[in-house]
Amino acid sequence: MAVKTPKHFAEVDGFILPGGESTTMLKLIERFDLWDALSKEFAQKPVWGICAGSILLAETVTSPEQKAFEIIPMTVERNGYGRQLDSHTAEIDGYEVSFIRAPVIKDVANDIEIKASHQGDPVWVAHGQNMATTFHPELTFNFPSPMHKTFVNMVSAEMLKARP
Amino acid sequence: MGANIIDLKTGLAEMLKGGVIMDVVTAEQAKIAEDAGAVAVMALERVPSDIRKAGGVARMSPPELIEEIMKVSSIPVMAKCRIGHFAEAQLLQEIGVDYIDESEVLTPADEQYHINKHGFKVPFVCGAKNLGEALRRIGEGAALMRTKGEPGTGNIVEAVRHMRRINAEIKKATNMDEAELMGFAKDIGAPFELLKIVRELGKLPVPNFAAGGIATPADAALCMQLGAETVFVGSGIFKSDNPDKFAKAIVKATAHYDDPAIVLEASKELGGVAMRGTEISEIDEPMRMANRGW
Numbered sequence: 334m335a336v337k338t339p340k341h342f343a344e345v346d347g348f349i350l351p352g353g354e355s356t357t358m359l360k361l362i363e364r365f366d367l368w369d370a371l372s373k374e375f376a377q378k379p380v381w382g383i384c385a386g387s388i389l390l391a392e393t394v395t396s397p398e399q400k401a402f403e404i405i406p407m408t409v410e411r412n413g414y415g416r417q418l419d420s421h422t423a424e425i426d427g428y429e430v431s432f433i434r435a436p437v438i439k440d441v442a443n444d445i446e447i448k449a450s451h452q453g454d455p456v457w458v459a460h461g462q463n464m465a466t467t468f469h470p471e472l473t474f475n476f477p478s479p480m481h482k483t484f485v486n487m488v489s490a491e492m493l494k495a496r497p
Numbered sequence: 498m499g500a501n502i503i504d505l506k507t508g509l510a511e512m513l514k515g516g517v518i519m520d521v522v523t524a525e526q527a528k529i530a531e532d533a534g535a536v537a538v539m540a541l542e543r544v545p546s547d548i549r550k551a552g553g554v555a556r557m558s559p560p561e562l563i564e565e566i567m568k569v570s571s572i573p574v575m576a577k578c579r580i581g582h583f584a585e586a587q588l589l590q591e592i593g594v595d596y597i598d599e600s601e602v603l604t605p606a607d608e609q610y611h612i613n614k615h616g617f618k619v620p621f622v623c624g625a626k627n628l629g630e631a632l633r634r635i636g637e638g639a640a641l642m643r644t645k646g647e648p649g650t651g652n653i654v655e656a657v658r659h660m661r662r663i664n665a666e667i668k669k670a671t672n673m674d675e676a677e678l679m680g681f682a683k684d685i686g687a688p689f690e691l692l693k694i695v696r697e698l699g700k701l702p703v704p705n706f707a708a709g710g711i712a713t714p715a716d717a718a719l720c721m722q723l724g725a726e727t728v729f730v731g732s733g734i735f736k737s738d739n740p741d742k743f744a745k746a747i748v749k750a751t752a753h754y755d756d757p758a759i760v761l762e763a764s765k766e767l768g769g770v771a772m773r774g775t776e777i778s779e780i781d782e783p784m785r786m787a788n789r790g791w
Contacts, residue, residue: 337752352511353516356572357516360533412571416573416595417509417596418593418619431503433508434509472508474502474503475501
């Protein structure tokens with residue numbers, strides 16, 4: 334479900350920061366005063382950043398430099414493959430996915446788990462209860478993707494831990 | 498590319514949902530649009546209302562202008578070519594724009610044929626007034642549809658007409674059996690196979706955005722509630738009193754289109770009046786852009 338306001342954030346057990354334009358998302362998060370509310374939620378609940386969402390979760394963002402939630406210790410280069418003409422599909426973990434004006438993960442901390450790489454760079458990473466994919470596993474008719482299954486497991490594990 | 502995956506061209510359109518695409522004529526306007534929260538910009542030489550005023554032949558924008566706008570923008574940049582002018586489209590692909598709008602806002606180059614868009618790597622958006630027209634464009638390879646509206650008028654009535662018409666025709670198709678569907682395909686001039694997909698999905702097989710005449714936050718909210726997934730705003734922003742505030746207000750209203758309290762907030766933040774609107778009947782029939790293309 335789509336949640337856009339803090340009063341709805343409490344209702345979810347995990348977040349997906351979807352694809353889109355990270356510039357636009359960043360500006361709207363700030364203008365609608367969502368930064369602090371989201372930071373608080375992300376500190377407690379699992380979050381998965383897809384494409385633009387992965388940029389927002391990174392510790393460092395380049396080309397251009399921009400603010401991020403610094404949830405996953407990695408450096409991400411925006412539009413690392415180029416413009417729309419450089420968008421492409423690829424098989425990740427035996428599953429066909431799309432890279433659309435996608436970012437490239439340039440550097441990761443030692444404690445990051447690299448779950449898949451593509452053209453020599455990590456494209457699917459996990460860190461604690463959070464994960465990021467620079468590609469779109471959701472633009473498909475073939476649900477659910479291995480990435481969705483992994484994230485559901487991460488969210489379930491956190492919910493079990495939280496149970497008294 | 499596998500049959501299991503959504504086309505890359507449509508994939509980019511999926512990423513623009515819930516946002517505002519703004520017409521810009523300079524790099525400076527492109528920055529204002531991006532800072533206001535646009536999801537993409539449309540690089541133009543003149544906004545539709547000025548094209549209307551200037552008269553004459555409206556063509557693709559000069560390449561230098563498009564390149565300059567691309568240089569300052571971190572969001573996708575779209576540009577328009579004339580209906581049927583595949584050579585202009587080839588230039589736009591060569592420049593590397595992210596989306597091409599084969600647009601009735603420019604003077605049509607071909608009265609008989611639209612561009613075969615399957616032959617391009619760059620995705621295309623096209624306008625439609627009804628379901629048959631939308632499916633013909635998708636059949637030619639358009640990855641995104643929009644209403645035609647009546648550009649440059651600040652009058653939402655045509656965009657609403659097109660959105661309502663397409664919705665009504667989709668509803669009609671979903672209740673038909675195969676025999677009826679073939680008759681309907683003939684009546685509206687739609688490719689049968691695509692019409693079958695529409696019947697399955699209950700919607701177009703690509704996203705549908707609103708364009709043409711959106712001038713206020715409430716206009717944007719209206720289009721979104723009628724089922725548009727994003728809005729294009731042409732003359733409305735940079736022909737208003739305070740483009741920066743206006744752009745921000747439209748972005749806010751579009752993101753929260755289903756929350757009237759927030760659309761009201763946005764409407765109070767305009768910082769000036771909307772562009773002057775034009776009644777459609779004041780425009781001579783040959784000057785109506787929505788009638789260009791078929």
